[in-house]
Amino acid sequence: MAYNLKALTEKEERITGGHRMCAGCGAPIVVRTVLRALKPEDHAVVGVATGCLEVSTCLYPYTAWKDSFIHSAFENAAATVSGAEAAYRALAKVGKVKGTTKFIAFGGDGGTYDIGFQALSGAMERGHDMVYVCYDNEAYMNTGIQRSSSTPKYADTTTSPAGSAIPGKVQFKKDLTMIMASHNIPYVAQSAPFRNLKDLYEKAEKAIYTPGPAFLNVLAPCPRGWRYNTPQLMEIVRLAIETCVWPLYEVVEGKFILNYKPKNKLPVVEYLKPQARFRHLFTKENEGLIEEIQKEVDRRWNRLLELCGEA
Amino acid sequence: MAIKDKLSGNEAIAVAMRQIDPDVVAAFPITPSTEVPQYFSQFVANGQVHTEFVAVESEHSAMSACIGAEAAGARTMTATSSQGLALMWEMLYIAASLRLPIVMSVINRALSGPINIHNDHSDSMGARDSGWIQLYCENNQEAYDNLIQAIRIAEHKDVQLPVMVCYDGFITSHAVENIELLEDEKVKAFIGEYKPEHYLLDKDNPISMGPLDMPAYYFEHKRAQAEAMKNAKRVILEVAQEFEKLTGRKYGYFEEYKMEDAEVAIVIMNSTAGTAKFVVNELRKQGVKAGLIKMRVFRPFPFEELGKALSHLKAVAIMDKADSFSTAGGPLFTEVRSAMFDYARDTKAVSYIYGLGGRDVRTDEIMTVYQDLLEIVRTGEVKSTFNYLGVRE
Numbered sequence: 019m020a021y022n023l024k025a026l027t028e029k030e031e032r033i034t035g036g037h038r039m040c041a042g043c044g045a046p047i048v049v050r051t052v053l054r055a056l057k058p059e060d061h062a063v064v065g066v067a068t069g070c071l072e073v074s075t076c077l078y079p080y081t082a083w084k085d086s087f088i089h090s091a092f093e094n095a096a097a098t099v100s101g102a103e104a105a106y107r108a109l110a111k112v113g114k115v116k117g118t119t120k121f122i123a124f125g126g127d128g129g130t131y132d133i134g135f136q137a138l139s140g141a142m143e144r145g146h147d148m149v150y151v152c153y154d155n156e157a158y159m160n161t162g163i164q165r166s167s168s169t170p171k172y173a174d175t176t177t178s179p180a181g182s183a184i185p186g187k188v189q190f191k192k193d194l195t196m197i198m199a200s201h202n203i204p205y206v207a208q209s210a211p212f213r214n215l216k217d218l219y220e221k222a223e224k225a226i227y228t229p230g231p232a233f234l235n236v237l238a239p240c241p242r243g244w245r246y247n248t249p250q251l252m253e254i255v256r257l258a259i260e261t262c263v264w265p266l267y268e269v270v271e272g273k274f275i276l277n278y279k280p281k282n283k284l285p286v287v288e289y290l291k292p293q294a295r296f297r298h299l300f301t302k303e304n305e306g307l308i309e310e311i312q313k314e315v316d317r318r319w320n321r322l323l324e325l326c327g328e329a
Numbered sequence: 330m331a332i333k334d335k336l337s338g339n340e341a342i343a344v345a346m347r348q349i350d351p352d353v354v355a356a357f358p359i360t361p362s363t364e365v366p367q368y369f370s371q372f373v374a375n376g377q378v379h380t381e382f383v384a385v386e387s388e389h390s391a392m393s394a395c396i397g398a399e400a401a402g403a404r405t406m407t408a409t410s411s412q413g414l415a416l417m418w419e420m421l422y423i424a425a426s427l428r429l430p431i432v433m434s435v436i437n438r439a440l441s442g443p444i445n446i447h448n449d450h451s452d453s454m455g456a457r458d459s460g461w462i463q464l465y466c467e468n469n470q471e472a473y474d475n476l477i478q479a480i481r482i483a484e485h486k487d488v489q490l491p492v493m494v495c496y497d498g499f500i501t502s503h504a505v506e507n508i509e510l511l512e513d514e515k516v517k518a519f520i521g522e523y524k525p526e527h528y529l530l531d532k533d534n535p536i537s538m539g540p541l542d543m544p545a546y547y548f549e550h551k552r553a554q555a556e557a558m559k560n561a562k563r564v565i566l567e568v569a570q571e572f573e574k575l576t577g578r579k580y581g582y583f584e585e586y587k588m589e590d591a592e593v594a595i596v597i598m599n600s601t602a603g604t605a606k607f608v609v610n611e612l613r614k615q616g617v618k619a620g621l622i623k624m625r626v627f628r629p630f631p632f633e634e635l636g637k638a639l640s641h642l643k644a645v646a647i648m649d650k651a652d653s654f655s656t657a658g659g660p661l662f663t664e665v666r667s668a669m670f671d672y673a674r675d676t677k678a679v680s681y682i683y684g685l686g687g688r689d690v691r692t693d694e695i696m697t698v699y700q701d702l703l704e705i706v707r708t709g710e711v712k713s714t715f716n717y718l719g720v721r722e
Contacts, residue, residue, distance in 0.1 A: 061532035063401065073541045081537035086529040089539035090396050090423050097390035101355055101397025101405075102529055104381040108352035108403055111379050115530055137393065140386030 021216045029054055030084075032062070037082040038074035042248025044238030044255070045071050045153040047211040048218065049124060052151055052234070053085070055222035061085060061119045063106075065099035067129030068092035070160045071153065093133040096141035096150055099123040103146045120226050121148035127168035128158040131194050142201045142231045149225040152194065153238035163243040167192040170263075171314070172307055173295045175243070180298040185307060190314055198233040199269040205232035207268035210255045217266050217277055224268075237264045245294030257289040262319040267326060276326035283319075286312045331576070332510040338466075338501040341473040341508055342408065342434050342494075343368035347378055348516035349480055351432075352403035352523075355383035355394035357413060360446045361498035362436035365408035388413035392420035392431075399429040400538050402528030404480070407431065410498060411438035414452045418459070424491045425460025426554060427538055430483030431491040433461075434476065437599065437650075438498040439686040447687020448498040450598065454651040454660050456493070460554055462561050463628040465598045466496040467584075469506045474578055475625075477511070480520045481568045487560040497600040499687070511576065519575060558629045565626055582631035584623040585638060587613060591620025593702035594639070595646045596665055598624045601683070601690050608695045619699055630664055636672025639665070644677040644702040648718070650684045658682075658715050677705050683718035694719050 032053035039046045049071065056062055062085035066072040072089045075082040090098045103121045123141075125134055130152035138150055157175050158164040165178035171190045174180040178187035195208040205228045207221040218236060225232035237258055241248045258264040261284045266277040287308055290296040299307050323329040336344065339362070346354070346369050354373075356366035366382075373382045383398075385391045391407050399405040409417065414435055424431055435453045439445040453463060464479060466472040472494060479492040496502065511519070527536050542550060562582075569580040584602075587609055588594060597605055602623035612619035622638060639645050647666065649659020657663065658680030666678050681698055684690045698718065705711055 061530075061535070063529045065397065076537050076540040078540040078542045078546050081540065083537050084535065086531075086535040087537040087539075088397065088400050088529060090393060090427070091419055094390060094393035094420070097385060097393035098397035098400075100383065100385075100390075101353065101394030101399075102401040103397075104353045104355070104383045104394065105398040105401035105403035105405070106530060108379060108381040108398075109401075109530065112352075114402075117532055119530060119532060136386060137390050140390055143386075144383065 021219065023214045023216070026054055026219065029058060032056065032084045033075065034082045034084065038077065039070065040241060042241035042251045044155065044211055044240065044251060048151065048153045048236045048238050051211060051215045051218045052122065052222040055219055055226055056120060059117065061117060063088065063099065063102045063119055063121050065089070065095045065102065065123040067095035067125035067134055069126040069129055071124055071126065073160065092129055094137045095123040095125045095129060095134060097137040099148050100141040100144065100146045103148050121146070122226065123148065123150045125150070125152055126159065127152060127154045127156060127166045131168045131192055132166050139201065142198065142203050142233060145230055147229055147231070149232045149234060151234045151236060153236055155238045155240035155243060156191070157240070157243045159240045159243050168194065171311060172299055174298060175295070185298055185304050193318070195235045198235070202272060203232065204228050204230040204271055205268070208235045208264070209266055210237040210259060210264055211252065212255055212259055212266065221268060243295065246292050250292060254292060257284065257292070260284045261286045261289040261315065263289050263315055265319060265322055267322060274322070274325040276322065276328050279328065286315050332512065334508050334510055335505050336469060336508050337503050337505045338469045338472050338496050339364035339436070339503065340368060341469045342476055343372070344510060345473050345476040345516070346406055347372045348511070348513050349406070349477065349520060350378045351380055351406045353381050353383060353395070353398035353405045354407060355385050355391045355398065355405070356407045356409070357385050357388045357391045359388070359410045359413040361438060361502045362408045362410040362413065362434065364502070365434055365436070388416040389420060392417040392424060395431045396420060396424050396427065396429060399431050400427060400529050402525050402530045404523040405431050406433065408434040408436065410436045411440055411452045414456060415440060418456065421456055421459035421461060423539070426550065428489040428554070428557065429491060430489055432476065432479045432483055433491065433493050434472070435493045435495045436498045436502045437495055445686040446498070448500055449650040449685045449687065450495070451651040453493060453495045457628060457660060460490065460558070461628060462490055462492040462558070464492065464494050464626060465624055466494065466501065467600055467602045467623060468501060469508050470578070472496040472501060473508060473510065474572065474576070474580065477516055477519060478568050478572050478580065482561060482564055484523055485564045486526070488557050488564050490557050490561060495599070500600040509576070515575065519572070562629045562631070580625060582626040582634055583638070584625065586621040586623065588620040588622065588638065590618055592618040592643045593645070593699060593706060594620035594622060594642050595648055595695070595698060596622045596624065596661065597648045598627070598650065598661065601648070601650065604690060604692055605695050608692050608699065611696070612699055617699070617703065624661070632668045633672060635665060636668035639669055639676050640673040642673070642676045644679070644705040646679050646681055646698045646702055648681045648683055648698070652682050652685065656715070677711050679705070679711060679714050679716060681716045681718045688719055690719060
């Protein structure tokens with residue numbers, strides 16, 4: 019069936035409104051879209067790492083989750099969900115489960131790229147039938163915008179502040195999607211809430227219904243940390259994709275597939291400009307830094323094109 | 330008819346786990362507990378259990394996966410030692426606060442640093458305030474018996490707390506002893522089927538677990554957890570009575586050895602109790618009224634019962650195989666003495682820290698502890714409250 023956002027929004031929401039995520043935050047859009055890809059008759063066990071998403075959606079005595087939900091700690095969403103999935107398989111053997119349950123873990127880049135990286139790698143390697151979704155907002159937003167290994171080079175964060183001697187974070191962003199592709203699991207994809215959400219929806223559906231482990235890395239802008247005007251959320255995502263800062267691709271059984279190739283690849287400056295976390299790059303003393311970012315974006319994009327057979 | 334066998338402590342635990350046939354075991358190897366998941370995974374490979382064995386990449390993930398599995402509605406077990414338990418620390422508290430009846434064997438080993446693979450109790454003593462029930466074992470038989478009882482205690486609806494069954498690394502875990510095993514079907518009947526009230530896989534009744542809990546509620550939740558621990562005191566004895574009917578083997582909060590008319594005694598845990606009983610027997614031959622109390626249940630702490638059991642003594646030595654570096658005795662000493670303040674104020678109490686990092690504890694050394702106690706009784710004076718035994722000063 020062809021993708022139709024209007025028709026799909028008629029499916030019952032699995033995360034309710036009234037949660038406490040910020041206006042203009044990418045994360046709840048990612049979660050809603052991923053959960054929308056579940057078949058209505060299927061149950062889900064959702065595990066969430068400590069972070070904005072967890073503290074804003076499950077605040078005792080309320081929960082925004084209609085499926086079963088578990089949060090235990092920061093660094094272990096993958097391990098926790100892997101245990102629940104093992105329970106499902108064990109109980110299925112003795113006829114104690116009804117219907118189909120799918121297993122989905124969500125973590126921010128802090129809980130995924132950094133503190134939860136080991137648990138993620140372990141769970142994927144063990145082959146659990148689960149999906150791990152990283153909502154990547156490129157810093158530790160819940161504690162107040164500290165740098166992570168996902169923070170892009172020269173971004174201003176509270177632990178990599180732009181100062182007169184150091185112009186923000188000095189390292190490039192870790193390429194986690196590639197690292198997860200190297201786990202040789204059945205399905206890995208990089209996505210974002212882009213246009214009518216088709217890319218993310220279809221990848222979520224594949225990830226959830228491909229047997230075995232799957233990993234989705236989804237760009238989820240943060241208005242507080244990136245300092246853009248909240249209504250500009252979708253525009254920021256579009257610019258990340260059109261500049262090739264965040265390419266959309268998937269790795270299916272080891273085969274790289276490029277899902278979107280900009281007709282006119284925009285210069286990276288277009289993406290940096292509306293975000294105040296990069297404001298200091300436009301001063302006279304920091305001349306040349308944007309060029310450095312452009313070079314690295316081009317290098318990674320060209321390599322991806324080669325991997326996808328598009329070069 | 331019970332089955333007579335010869336097994337090491339770790340073998341006994343693995344056999345008990347096979348008989349329990351849990352839904353999920355998630356474990357990571359660490360000396361001296363490694364054999365437990367090793368033997369158990371062979372049972373899995375041979376199809377002798379229906380368990381899903383999750384060979385995780387760390388102990389932190391082991392406890393996290395146990396939490397996920399138990400929360401999902403699965404009877405879940407694991408085993409660890411020392412650094413493994415230390416790495417689980419964060420998750421121990423969460424397992425207890427989520428009220429998940431996970432059962433874990435802790436094969437006691439000294440904590441780093443310096444790194445050391447041999448026995449003391451610094452690992453489980455450090456976890457004493459994590460909200461887990463802690464049962465301690467003198468020998469292989471007790472390890473086996475306690476593990477089976479632990480399932481019933483943990484899963485009881487008035488408790489729903491995780492349980493650690495602690496026994497001494499190498500001394501108990503690797504030494505082969507005679508043991509009496511139950512038949513598989515008797516274990517199965519004793520533990521019964523696990524029927525959790527709320528669980529993630531109950532698709533008709535979805536549940537959210539692990540919410541952010543602010544000051545308006547957090548305290549009540551911790552209070553409820555404390556109440557469950559209180560209930561555990563009752564349930565531990567009920568389960569022990571049922572177990573005695575099945576096996577003839579009696580269990581309580583602690584074992585009293587020649588305590589009826591004792592004037593001096595030591596309070597001790599795990600395998601050293603066996604060594605110390607030999608010393609008590611020798612002293613009794615000499616006409617000395619010596620006794621011994623071996624702790625079985627450290628969490629919940631049998632405050633009143635233990636205090637009263639010490640009230641008729643003239644002097645008692647409380648022996649810790651872990652230091653708390655408070656300069657005021659080990660953890661067992663601190664808690665026992667607190668109970669004595671209410672129930673045995675006339676009994677003189679002294680602390681001995683012994684056997685750290687697997688230092689052998691000999692009968693002649695334990696004899697010196699009793700001699701010190703007799704000296705206290707003779708002079709009415711405590712010269713040194715805080716002592717180390719068997720260390721080069």
